[in-house]
Amino acid sequence: MKNVLQWNPPEGLTGVEVIYTVQYFIYGEKKWLGKPECKNISRTYCDLSPETSDYEHQYYAKVMAIWKTNCSKWAETGRFYPYLETQIGPPAVALTIDETSMSIVLTAPEKWKRNPEERSISMQQIYPTLKYNVSVYNTKTNRTWLQCVTNHSLVLPWLEPDTLYCIRVQALIPGPPRLSPPSEKQCVTTLKDQTSAMK
Amino acid sequence: GQEFRFGHCRVQGVELQKLRKAFWTVKDTVQAQDHNTSVRLLRKEILQNVSDAESCYFIRSLLKFYLKTVFKNYYNKTTELQILRSFSTLTNNFIVIISKLQPSEENEMFSIIESAHRQFLHFQGAFKQLDTDAALTKAIGEMDILLTWMEKYYQ
Numbered sequence: 001m002k003n004v005l006q007w008n009p010p011e012g013l014t015g016v017e018v019i020y021t022v023q024y025f026i027y028g029e030k031k032w033l034g035k036p037e038c039k040n041i042s043r044t045y046c047d048l049s050p051e052t053s054d055y056e057h058q059y060y061a062k063v064m065a066i067w068k069t070n071c072s073k074w075a076e077t078g079r080f081y082p083y084l085e086t087q088i089g090p091p092a093v094a095l096t097i098d099e100t101s102m103s104i105v106l107t108a109p110e111k112w113k114r115n116p117e118e119r120s121i122s123m124q125q126i127y128p129t130l131k132y133n134v135s136v137y138n139t140k141t142n143r144t145w146l147q148c149v150t151n152h153s154l155v156l157p158w159l160e161p162d163t164l165y166c167i168r169v170q171a172l173i174p175g176p177p178r179l180s181p182p183s184e185k186q187c188v189t190t191l192k193d194q195t196s197a198m199k
Numbered sequence: 200g201q202e203f204r205f206g207h208c209r210v211q212g213v214e215l216q217k218l219r220k221a222f223w224t225v226k227d228t229v230q231a232q233d234h235n236t237s238v239r240l241l242r243k244e245i246l247q248n249v250s251d252a253e254s255c256y257f258i259r260s261l262l263k264f265y266l267k268t269v270f271k272n273y274y275n276k277t278t279e280l281q282i283l284r285s286f287s288t289l290t291n292n293f294i295v296i297i298s299k300l301q302p303s304e305e306n307e308m309f310s311i312i313e314s315a316h317r318q319f320l321h322f323q324g325a326f327k328q329l330d331t332d333a334a335l336t337k338a339i340g341e342m343d344i345l346l347t348w349m350e351k352y353y354q
């Protein structure tokens with residue numbers, strides 16, 4: 001839930017020094033609030049993650065451009081609802097393997113936090129119905145096994161020995177359904193069949 | 200398939216995702232009409248104060264209000280804003296949900312019913328303080344909040 005306001009510079013002012021000021025508003029509250037770090041800035045983005053960290057609230061943001069002795073009207077966003085509009089990152093994936101089975105343990109990504117010392121909140125806590133799309137590609141047969149799972153650990157007991165498998169997983173959250181980017185591709189080879197090895 | 204479990208009430212045969220999609224297509228149009236952003240009808244504290252046991256009574260009051268007051272009086276606006284299809288999806292599904300809610304009316308439920316009703320009255324009270332058109336627009340615009348709260352009971 002890292003929420004960054006971005007905007008384009010006004011047209012027709014290339015080469016002119018333009019600075020910007022940002023304000024945000026919590027729907028249902030009374031006043032627009034400023035963010036000191038986003039007052040009179042020349043960049044065209046402002047990180048409002050701390051200000052919008054309560055994902056059950058809804059927010060507006062607006063930005064004004066100032067150049068020479070002029071200032072623009074406020075450009076305002078629509079109503080932003082972090083709970084329904086945040087994008088989610090991929091899960092962490094841990095694999096263990098033997099001859100014909102693989103165990104996959106998935107860990108949901110964590111919510112954005114102000115600083116590392118802050119308590120971690122798993123996106124699983126925020127979205128109890130979070131699911132995972134698991135993709136297992138058999139490099140020998142060129143076939144991919146896909147499964148949508150809700151629990152965070154699964155065992156695939158039907159693998160072939162001495163075969164390279166590549167795994168990718170996406171997280172899926174409800175609301176307007178949002179699919180995370182896939183996790184880093186991880187490839188592992190199942191062990192050789194010990195019985196045939198001993199002959 | 201999935202169902203709503205509002206306390207002891209069960210509601211099957213409603214696809215929450217369909218409601219989500221219906222509202223999502225009209226969200227920006229409707230919310231842009233709401234110029235009174237310093238008022239939120241479905242305030243966080245109202246929704247957080249509804250216990251699991253109260254949820255069936257609360258949602259019944261709320262959905263009845265949406266059907267009998269909000270949707271009914273907002274209908275003409277939907278043709279003007281060209282959002283009739285989404286609006287119908289939401290209306291029809293609310294009718295189905297209400298028809299399937301079977302809250303227990305036994306005596307020992309009285310305090311729970313009372314408490315649920317109090318939370319609903321907070322919502323209704325805020326609604327009545329606004330000019331009618333503004334209130335209707337705001338109630339429609341807050342359906343993402345309502346659906347998100349309902350989703351917690353969808354399993």
